[in-house]
Amino acid sequence: MLFAHDTQVSLQAAVTLVNSGEDPDTLTTIEDLDAYYARFEYTGRRDRDAAELDAVRRLRTKLRALLTATREDAVEIVNGLLGQARALPQLVRHDRFDWHLHAVDPQAPLDQRITVETAMAMIDVIRADEMSRLGVCAQDDCDGVVLDLSRNRSKIFCDTNCSNRAAVAAYRARRR
Ligand SMILES: [Zn+2]
C-alpha cells in the first residue's frame, strides 16, 4: 500500500468531494451529503442542515487548490489549514476502526473535520514526495481531480465516465 489506509481514504474522499462540483453538481442536497458521509465512513457530528451542506460545498474550491498545488504551495496550504484549525493529532480507535489519526474534535463542524483530514493526508503525500499522484483529468473538457494510487501510475482520468468517453473517441478516430 502506498499510504496508510486512513490517508488513502481521506485522499479519495477529498477528491470525490472536489469532483462533485464538476458539471452536473452531485452534492446539492442533504441526502447527497448523507451518501458522501456514509460512503467514506465519516463519524462524528452531523447537523444535516443547509448551513452544513453549504459549508461542505464551499470547501471544494479550497480543497481543489490544495490537491492540485505544487509541492511547495501544498506545504504552505497544509500548514495554514492545520494552524487555523489548531489541529492536535491524536491516535484513536473507535467503532470498528483500528488506530488512526484524528486531529480535531469529533464534535467540530463537518467541513472543518474534512479540511483537517485532507490536510493530514497531504502531510503523507508531501513527505513521501508523491504529489505526482494527484493531477487533473486528461479528458479535454473535464477539470476533475485524478488520484492515482495504482502501482504502475496508469490512471489519467478522473472516473470511468471520462475513461469510457476517451475509449469511444479513440475507437471513432481509428475508424475514420
Ligand atoms: Zn475516526
Ligand SMILES: [Zn+2]
Ligand atoms: Zn474527468
